[in-house]
Amino acid sequence: MTQESLVTDELKAAIGVESAPALNEVEKGAIRKFAQAVGDPNPLWQDEEYAKKGPYGRIVAPPTFLVTMASGRSARPVRPPMRRGLLDGGAEWEFYQPVGPGDVITCTSKLAEAYERPGRMGTMLFTVTEQTYINQKGELVAKRRGTVITF
Numbered sequence: 001m002t003q004e005s006l007v008t009d010e011l012k013a014a015i016g017v018e019s020a021p022a023l024n025e026v027e028k029g030a031i032r033k034f035a036q037a038v039g040d041p042n043p044l045w046q047d048e049e050y051a052k053k054g055p056y057g058r059i060v061a062p063p064t065f066l067v068t069m070a071s072g073r074s075a076r077p078v079r080p081p082m083r084r085g086l087l088d089g090g091a092e093w094e095f096y097q098p099v100g101p102g103d104v105i106t107c108t109s110k111l112a113e114a115y116e117r118p119g120r121m122g123t124m125l126f127t128v129t130e131q132t133y134i135n136q137k138g139e140l141v142a143k144r145r146g147t148v149i150t151f
Contacts, residue, residue: 006125006150010078011114019072019109028101031061034068060098066142071109071131078111089126089147097141104136112145125150 035045040062043050051059099105112130116123127148133141 006116006123007114008078011111011127014074014078014111015113016110017074019074021106021108022070022072024069024105024107026061026065026099026101026103026105028059030068031059031065031101034065035062038062038064056098056100058100060100063093063095063142065099066093066105066107066133066144069105069107069133071107074109074111085121085151087149087151089149091144091146093145094143095141097135097139099133099135099141105141106134108132119151121151123151 032046035042042062044054044056044060045051045062046059048059051057109129109131111127113126113128115126117126118124127150129146129148131144131146133143135141
């Protein structure tokens with residue numbers, strides 16, 4: 001008996017469909033709280049006088065601050081065909097521009113790929129999502145590629 005593919009027609013149709021854009025306004029207090037929450041004491045994130053003399057001339061956010069941003073609703077929301085278990089398969093980041101207070105970051109998201117692999121507990125479904133972050137000047141700030149494993 002052959003098993004049906006976990007990469008359904010619905011999943012295939014959602015690949016490459018970009019979400020609606022989500023606007024995210026960057027606030028100095030949010031940067032400070034994030035840096036404190038992750039235990040990063042770098043004065044570039046919190047000390048205005050220090051940051052003014054630094055490479056960016058202002059306070060900037062830690063690169064991973066972008067995880068706090070909304071990425072917009074999917075134009076084609078898809079539920080994986082199974083939901084017994086869910087794992088974070090990791091993320092890859094590319095950073096291009098710093099982000100600081102007053103910036104407005106537009107984030108979009110899309111399903112980049114979906115594939116399956118055998119595992120000890122059965123077939124696993126891998127879904128890879130890409131987020132793109134653009135600032136108010138139209139500059140690419142960062143890209144994120146994250147994987148979720150469902151089994």
